[in-house]
Amino acid sequence: MDNSNRLMFAVVMVIAYMAMGAQTQNSTTAPNVTMAANVTTTGPNITTNLSTTRSPGVNITINGTMAPNTTMSPPAVVPVVNTTVTALTVNISRTECGNSQLCAAQPKNCDPALPGSCFFVSTQQSSGQTFSFQLRGVSSGYIAVGLSTNLTLDGNATIYVCANNNNNVKFFTALLDKGNLTINNALPVDSVKGSVNGQIIQCTFSATVPKATATRSIDTSFYLSISNGTFMNGILGDPNIVMLSNIAVDLSNSKTTVINSLNSNTTPSHAFGLQHTLSQALLILLGVVGLMML
Numbered sequence: 504m505d506n507s508n509r510l511m512f513a514v515v516m517v518i519a520y521m522a523m524g525a526q527t528q529n530s531t532t533a534p535n536v537t538m539a540a541n542v543t544t545t546g547p548n549i550t551t552n553l554s555t556t557r558s559p560g561v562n563i564t565i566n567g568t569m570a571p572n573t574t575m576s577p578p579a580v581v582p583v584v585n586t587t588v589t590a591l592t593v594n595i596s597r598t599e600c601g602n603s604q605l606c607a608a609q610p611k612n613c614d615p616a617l618p619g620s621c622f623f624v625s626t627q628q629s630s631g632q633t634f635s636f637q638l639r640g641v642s643s644g645y646i647a648v649g650l651s652t653n654l655t656l657d658g659n660a661t662i663y664v665c666a667n668n669n670n671n672v673k674f675f676t677a678l679l680d681k682g683n684l685t686i687n688n689a690l691p692v693d694s695v696k697g698s699v700n701g702q703i704i705q706c707t708f709s710a711t712v713p714k715a716t717a718t719r720s721i722d723t724s725f726y727l728s729i730s731n732g733t734f735m736n737g738i739l740g741d742p743n744i745v746m747l748s749n750i751a752v753d754l755s756n757s758k759t760t761v762i763n764s765l766n767s768n769t770t771p772s773h774a775f776g777l778q779h780t781l782s783q784a785l786l787i788l789l790g791v792v793g794l795m796m797l
């Protein structure tokens with residue numbers, strides 16, 4: 504064998520060895536790829552190194568058709584999409600609000616564990632973009648939690664829907680664009696649990712949320728919303744938005760207080776302007792009274 508043949512042989516051996524390593528040792532203890540760098544420089548010595556392969560009992564048959572193709576690429580990360588719903592046997596509660604969970608509700612601070620009209624959502628970060636959600640609301644049809652990078656809810660907001668399907672929860676993932684809710688059931692979600700009690704729908708699930716590129720610095724900041732709507736013959740009616748955060752909130756920051764932008768009758772800036780003028784008038788009045796007393 505001349506040197507180039509030896510080199511080829513060495514390369515093939517390295518690949519074969521690494522392939523075997525990956526197969527037999529689950530790739531966790533596979534030799535480092537940097538090993539291949541040495542092949543080019545110290546070719547002839549490699550053969551002797553590798554002929555002492557510590558895998559007795561396994562025969563390596565070298566064949567020219569063997570391609571470096573097979574095991575070298577990293578395994579693709581396949582997001583889990585499992586919308587199967589199991590029974591939720593506990594009531595969603597506020598106990599972890601401000602501790603491990605970020606909470607939002609309408610009416611403000613209502614208790615989801617009590618009967619009555621309370622729309623509630625909480626999020627708890629599991630890791631990175633993955634969160635566990637708890638959603639509770641009142642509807643004859645469905646309730647939903649939405650994540651949007653735009654206050655107008657335009658541009659394919661992410662919507663997780665829990666619908667009353669003959670007193671069982673049916674779960675959907677959907678996109679909302681210009682008021683149209685489109686079921687796609689392709690968003691990574693699993694561990695869905697749900698319960699229906701009259702008009703009270705509760706559900707919990709784990710979801711890997713998209714990266715909020717619009718808010719730049721924080722990938723987990725979204726305009727958070729809760730909505731409800733009808734569910735008839737398998738069709739989701741238009742969402743009626745019950746709660747929409749006034750700013751993009753970081754779902755991973757449990758200390759955040761979420762303010763419902765829909766709670767003031769006038770637009771926030773207008774309301775603020777009015778308050779401002781009123782308090783100014785009050786100050787002037789107090790000032791005048793104070794002067795008169797002198």
Ligand SMILES: *[C@@H]1O[C@H](CO)[C@@H](O)[C@H](O)[C@H]1NC(C)=O
Nearest residue numbers: 525526527528529530531532
């Ligand atoms: C390694 O592979 C064995 C057999 O294929 C399997 O039983 C074991 O769970 C694997 N370990 C890991 C960490 O993947």
Ligand SMILES: *[C@@H]1O[C@H](CO)[C@@H](O)[C@H](O)[C@H]1NC(C)=O
Nearest residue numbers: 531532533534535536537538
């Ligand atoms: C494998 O190579 C990487 C990058 O060169 C290095 O950071 C790592 O420590 C190496 N691992 C082992 C087991 O040598």
Ligand SMILES: *[C@@H]1O[C@H](CO)[C@@H](O)[C@H](O)[C@H]1NC(C)=O
Nearest residue numbers: 537538540541542545548552
């Ligand atoms: C392989 O190369 C690395 C860095 O290029 C060097 O540190 C190491 O000693 C080399 N190993 C052998 C067996 O030549």
Ligand SMILES: *[C@@H]1O[C@H](CO)[C@@H](O)[C@H](O)[C@H]1NC(C)=O
Nearest residue numbers: 544545546547548549551552
């Ligand atoms: C093989 O490696 C040894 C020690 O690393 C070195 O002394 C020797 O010159 C090498 N032989 C060849 C043919 O490169």
Ligand SMILES: *[C@@H]1O[C@H](CO)[C@@H](O)[C@H](O)[C@H]1NC(C)=O
Nearest residue numbers: 558559560561562563564565
């Ligand atoms: C390796 O090859 C030898 C000779 O062909 C054979 O006797 C032996 O059973 C083989 N071992 C394995 C693990 O295939």
Ligand SMILES: *[C@@H]1O[C@H](CO)[C@@H](O)[C@H](O)[C@H]1NC(C)=O
Nearest residue numbers: 563564565566567568569570
């Ligand atoms: C190489 O592999 C092919 C297909 O597996 C086989 O037909 C051929 O006989 C092998 N050649 C040698 C030299 O083992």
Ligand SMILES: *[C@@H]1O[C@H](CO)[C@@H](O)[C@H](O)[C@H]1NC(C)=O
Nearest residue numbers: 568569570571572573574576
């Ligand atoms: C090599 O990889 C490509 C892309 O993954 C695949 O299409 C092709 O069939 C592979 N070839 C062999 C010989 O495995």
Ligand SMILES: *[C@@H]1O[C@H](CO)[C@@H](O)[C@H](O)[C@H]1NC(C)=O
Nearest residue numbers: 620641642643644731732733
């Ligand atoms: C949605 O919630 C509102 C406010 O509680 C309620 O009036 C309405 O009936 C609900 N929608 C459905 C379809 O149940």
Ligand SMILES: *[C@@H]1O[C@H](CO)[C@@H](O)[C@H](O)[C@H]1NC(C)=O
Nearest residue numbers: 652653654655656657658717
């Ligand atoms: C929100 O959507 C509106 C209407 O599509 C658009 O004009 C506006 O630029 C968007 N804002 C952001 C921050 O993307």
Ligand SMILES: *[C@@H]1O[C@H](CO)[C@@H](O)[C@H](O)[C@H]1NC(C)=O
Nearest residue numbers: 657658659660678679680681
């Ligand atoms: C929303 O998604 C649909 C389908 O993927 C696409 O056609 C549409 O352009 C998207 N709208 C926005 C604002 O990204």
Ligand SMILES: *[C@@H]1O[C@H](CO)[C@@H](O)[C@H](O)[C@H]1NC(C)=O
Nearest residue numbers: 658679680681682683684685
């Ligand atoms: C929303 O749905 C209505 C009725 O189905 C349709 O006319 C309209 O084009 C849709 N809008 C978008 C942005 O898809």
Ligand SMILES: *[C@@H]1O[C@H](CO)[C@@H](O)[C@H](O)[C@H]1NC(C)=O
Nearest residue numbers: 585586587588589693694695
């Ligand atoms: C989907 O989730 C259900 C309940 O959590 C579980 O029983 C089922 O095995 C899961 N399906 C798959 C394909 O993982």
